[in-house]
Amino acid sequence: MLLRQTLMRVALGHGVFIAAFGALTGAALAQAKIQIGCTATSDCASAMVAVDEGIFKKHGLNVEMTPIAINSNIPAAILSDSIQVGGPTSTVFLQAVDGGLDLVAIAGASVMSPTSNAAITAFVRNGITINEPKDFVGKKVGAPGLNAFLHVLFVKWLVEKGVDPKSVNFVEVTFPTMADIIKSGGVDAVLTAEPFVTRMTNAGLGSIGARYAVDLARADPIIFYAASREWAEKNAATVAKFREAIAEAAAIVNGDREKASASIAKFTKQPLDLVRATPPNHSEPKLKPEDLAWWIEVMASQKMLQSKLDVRKLVLN
Structure with missing residues (x-):
C-alpha cells in the first residue's frame, strides 16, 4: 500500500512536470x-x-x-x-x-x-510593335504593383532613355492574371519576369518588347x-x-x-x-x-x- 502511494506521488509529480514542460514548449512554439x-x-x-x-x-x-x-x-x-x-x-x-x-x-x-535581369521584360501583346523606348508612349502598361520593383525600374529605364514616364499609362495587374489580360487586350504590355515570360511566349500571346533590367545592369x-x-x-x-x-x-x-x-x-x-x-x-x-x-x-x-x-x-x- 505504501509502495503504491509512493508510486502514485511520483507519477503525479512527473505528470505535473510533463504538463508544465508541455505548456512551456507550446508557448515557445506559439511564439516561433x-x-x-x-x-x-x-x-x-x-x-x-x-x-x-x-x-x-x-x-x-x-x-x-x-x-x-x-x-x-x-x-x-x-x-x-x-x-x-x-x-x-x-x-x-x-x-x-x-x-x-x-x-x-x-x-x-x-x-x-545578370541572370535575373535577363529574366525581366516588358512583354507586349500581339498587334503592338515596340522597337525603341519611345514606342511605349501612349501605351497601357500593366505592372504587378505600382511603385513596386518592376514598375520603378521601368520608370528609371524610361527616364534614362529620354522618355517621360507620365506619357505611359500604368495600371496594376497581378502576375497570375497577366496572360489573360494580355490575351484580352486589356493592356498593351506587362512588366513581368520568368517564368511568366516563357509561359506567355509559348502560348503565342505576344513577344518581348524590352529587356529593361539588362540595360540598367544593377546588382x-x-x-x-x-x-x-x-x-x-x-x-x-x-x-x-x-x-x-x-x-x-x-x-x-x-x-x-x-x-x-x-x-x-x-x-x-x-x-x-x-x-x-x-x-x-x-x-x-x-x-x-x-x-x-x-x-x-x-x-x-x-x-x-x-x-x-x-x-x-x-x-x-
Missing part, C-alpha cells in the same frame, strides 16, 4: 510561429525551400507561407498581423517606411544579377524579408533563428536547381517543367543598410519619397 507573405515569384525561394526542406523546423520555427497577389499589399498585411514577415520589394518597403510604417528588414532574399536587392520593428525587437531570438534558416536555405536555392524549382513551383502554382527552365533569382541572405542607398536615390529622383530616410535604421542589427 511565423506567417510569411510573398508574391508568386521566385524571389522568396529561400523561404519556400526552408519550409519544404524542414529547415525552419530544424531551427525551432513553425512557418507557413501565404501568397500575396500584389506586392504593395505586403506592408499593410504585416501591420495588420495577418503575416509576421513579408517579402516586399525594396521600393514598396521604402515607400511604406517613408509613409510612416515602422517596418524593418530582417534578412535578405533576392538580388539583381541591388530585389526583395528582402521585413517585419514590424515591434515584432522583430520582441522576438529577437526568433529573428536570429530565422536568419540562420534563410542562410541555410539560400545555399540550396543557389546550388540545387531541382530542390529550388520544386519549392518555387509548389508555392507559385507554376508547372514544374516551366520553373525548371528558368533559373531562380540569386538568393543573398545578408542585407546591409548601404544596400538600399541606390534605391533611395532612384525613388527620390522619381519624387516617391517625402522624407530623407536613414539607411542605418532600415535594417535590424
